[in-house]
Amino acid sequence: MDFLAADQWAGYVAAVYGISAVALGAAILVTLLAWRRAKARLAALEQRP
Amino acid sequence: MSPFVTLLLRDLKLAARGGGSAALALAFFALVATLVPLGVGADLNLLARVAGGVLWVGAVLAALLSLDRLFQGDFEDGSLELIACSPLPLELAALAKILAHWLATGLALTLLSPLLALMFNLPGDATLMLFVSLLVGTPAVSAVGAIGASLTLSLKRGGLILPLIILPLLVPAVIFGAGAVSAVLDGIPGGGALGLLAAFSGASVLLSPFAAAACVRLNLSS
Amino acid sequence: MQFLFRYANPAQFMRLSDMLLPFLAAATLLAFAVGLYLGLTVPPDYQQGDSVRIMFLHVPAATAATTVYGAITICSILSLVWRHPLSDTAARAAAPFGALFTALGLVTGAIWGKPMWGTYWVWDARLTSFLLLLFIYFGYMALWNAIEDEVKAARAAAILALVGAVNIPIIKFSVDWWNTLHQGESIISGHLAPVFLAPLLVMMLAYLLLFATLWTVRIRTAILERRARSLMQGGI
Numbered sequence: 300m301d302f303l304a305a306d307q308w309a310g311y312v313a314a315v316y317g318i319s320a321v322a323l324g325a326a327i328l329v330t331l332l333a334w335r336r337a338k339a340r341l342a343a344l345e346q347r348p
Numbered sequence: 349m350s351p352f353v354t355l356l357l358r359d360l361k362l363a364a365r366g367g368g369s370a371a372l373a374l375a376f377f378a379l380v381a382t383l384v385p386l387g388v389g390a391d392l393n394l395l396a397r398v399a400g401g402v403l404w405v406g407a408v409l410a411a412l413l414s415l416d417r418l419f420q421g422d423f424e425d426g427s428l429e430l431i432a433c434s435p436l437p438l439e440l441a442a443l444a445k446i447l448a449h450w451l452a453t454g455l456a457l458t459l460l461s462p463l464l465a466l467m468f469n470l471p472g473d474a475t476l477m478l479f480v481s482l483l484v485g486t487p488a489v490s491a492v493g494a495i496g497a498s499l500t501l502s503l504k505r506g507g508l509i510l511p512l513i514i515l516p517l518l519v520p521a522v523i524f525g526a527g528a529v530s531a532v533l534d535g536i537p538g539g540g541a542l543g544l545l546a547a548f549s550g551a552s553v554l555l556s557p558f559a560a561a562a563c564v565r566l567n568l569s570s
Numbered sequence: 571m572q573f574l575f576r577y578a579n580p581a582q583f584m585r586l587s588d589m590l591l592p593f594l595a596a597a598t599l600l601a602f603a604v605g606l607y608l609g610l611t612v613p614p615d616y617q618q619g620d621s622v623r624i625m626f627l628h629v630p631a632a633t634a635a636t637t638v639y640g641a642i643t644i645c646s647i648l649s650l651v652w653r654h655p656l657s658d659t660a661a662r663a664a665a666p667f668g669a670l671f672t673a674l675g676l677v678t679g680a681i682w683g684k685p686m687w688g689t690y691w692v693w694d695a696r697l698t699s700f701l702l703l704l705f706i707y708f709g710y711m712a713l714w715n716a717i718e719d720e721v722k723a724a725r726a727a728a729i730l731a732l733v734g735a736v737n738i739p740i741i742k743f744s745v746d747w748w749n750t751l752h753q754g755e756s757i758i759s760g761h762l763a764p765v766f767l768a769p770l771l772v773m774m775l776a777y778l779l780l781f782a783t784l785w786t787v788r789i790r791t792a793i794l795e796r797r798a799r800s801l802m803q804g805g806i
Contacts, residue, residue: 308621308685315624315678319631322674323780326667330784330791337794344801495733499726503716513709513730516702517737520744527751544747548740559733566725 351436352444359448362421369414370456376413377457380406381464392469399468400478400529404522406464407457407482408515411489414453416510418445418497419564432568438561442498446490446553446560454486470529477532477542481525485545488521491552498563520548580793583656587786594783601776608769615763621685626769628682630777632675632696635703637778638668641785642710643735646728656789658724659796661731662714663788667781669707676700695749699742706734 349357363369384402385395422428431441461482465475496514503509528541609626645661648654679697680690691697713730717723762770 308619311681311685312620312623315627315681318677318681319627319674322670326670326784327780330787334787334791334794337791337798341794341798341801344798499713499730500716502719502722505716509709509712509716512705512712516705516709516741517733519702519741520737523744523748527748530751544744548744555736559729563726563729566722566729 351434352440355431355436355441355444356448359445360451363414363448363452369417370452373410373413373453374456374460377406377410377460378464380409381467385467395468396470396474397530397533399465399470400474400481400526400533401522403461403464403468403478404482404485404526404529407454407461407486408489408518408522409511410457411449411453411486412493412511412514414449415490415493415497415514416500418449418494419501419560420497423501423567428564429568432564438564439557442494442557442560442564443553446487446494446557449493450487450490454482454490458482458486471533474529474532477538478529481528481538481542481545484542484549485521485525488545488549488552489518491549491556492517494560495556495563498560498567501564501567521545524548580656580796584790584793587790591783591786594779594786598776598779598783601772601779605769605772605776608772612765612769615766619685621682622766624678624682624685625766626773628675628678629770630774631671631678632700633774634777634781635668635671635675635700638664638671638781639703639707639731639735639738642668642731646731646735649724649728650732658728659792660785660789661727662724663792664781664785665707665711665714667784667788669704669711671777671781672700672704672707676704693749695742695746698749699745702741702745703738706738710734 381403384398384406388394388398419428422431432438434441458479461478462475465478470478492514493510495517496510499513500510524541524545528538528545531538531541605626609623612623614620615622642661642664645654645657645664648657649661676697679700683690683692683697687694710727710730714723714727717726
């Protein structure tokens with residue numbers, strides 16, 4: 300694919316794509332982990348009595 | 349005397365008596381005006397170019413100092429509830445408080461500004477524009493500030509959030525106010541910027557009592 | 571209006587979102603796949619070279635940031651005027667995503683600045699307005715966190731969101747005005763070659779779908795947390 304033979308700005312493009320991937324990935328992770336935690340906590344509470 | 353005027357005079361008396369908020373704001377304003385040249389150097393040409401912006405920002409920050417007390421004192425001793433129950437609509441009461449705050453703070457800062465402009469080597473016509481722009485613009489600071497003050501009313505450390513909330517909202521005032529001064533410095537008429545500033549101020553003063561009253565009601569109904 | 575209130579009750583929302591979530595997630599993945607493929611394979615711009623690919627991530631982040639604020643505004647109106655019960659939860663849940671998109675838009679915009687204007691930061695009207703939007707998000711989230719009473723916090727936050735909504739166009743206008751005063755012409759040129767339009771639009775859709783998916787999960791999480799809290803209080 301052409302994009303691998305990039306020009307002088309390749310570093311900048313990579314930085315932008317990398318940072319965006321990290322940020323969005325972190326958002327997804329944090330959201331899903333919070334959901335799992337809330338679900339587990341509720342299940343534990345509902346089992347108590 | 350109408351209830352509006354009574355409230356206004358009462359707030360002015362309180363401001364004059366307790367804490368000397370006007371004096372504090374003036375001192376802060378003067379300190380900022382002193383610190384900036386110490387920070388950026390005494391090049392008089394540079395100082396004249398930044399005077400409009402620096403003094404505008406300084407005035408906004410100085411007016412901020414006493415904003416968190418706008419409703420707080422009355423809230424703590426129960427007077428705010430009485431004011432809310434009185435025949436005077438809460439929106440008008442908010443307007444009276446905004447007016448009192450402006451007279452005690454904004455107006456005082458405006459009157460001090462020509463002296464500080466001198467320290468920045470600002471030419472006469474630009475100084476006049478600075479004075480007029482502060483005169484027209486500081487009511488917006490009190491008005492928008494009142495919204496912030498009423499939102500953070502019940503908070504113990506609300507004073508820290510208040511600037512965060514209202515400073516972005518005050519950006520238009522700083523831009524137009526300082527812009528008017530820059531325009532005069534560059535030899536362009538500053539009327540356009542001044543007009544925009546007046547519009548912003550007028551709209552703020554007209555609309556913010558409604559938001560502030562809504563927030564006060566919110567905090568009283570606990 | 572009736573339609574909205576049908577899904578106002580948390581149990582209904584959970585059921586509805588249970589059905590929708592897989593589709594939302596799948597659509598998000600598809601949009602990203604297509605968008606990234608298009609964005610990375612489109613031939614480079616004759617002027618800007620490969621750096622134009624930055625636009626495919628910067629602009630979607632920026633539009634997502636403002637769209638989220640629009641969503642918060644609508645939720646705030648629903649909360650204040652019609653007292654729609656879930657809208658407070660929804661508004662609060664959306665804010666961190668809005669702040670994230672804004673920050674991402676700022677960072678990617680700054681990196682884009684080097685190829686475009688030669689420096690990382692330029693007081694361009696758009697970037698400056700974005701910086702202010704970030705502060706507005708911070709203030710909104712701080713207010714939610716600072717007020718202990720949840721109902722009060724919801725009302726206050728809703729009022730703040732609306733005040734912000736009224737002000738943001740004014741702020742944008744004033745920054746634009748200031749920018750033309752100091753910089754002359756607008757820096758980012760308006761025209762866009764049609765070949766770049768497709769990746770851009772797909773990526774914008776992808777970002778919005780991602781927000782919709784994550785937002786739904788976050789609201790569901792909040793509903794579960796509230797249930798857990800009421801169980802804990804009832805159990806004591």
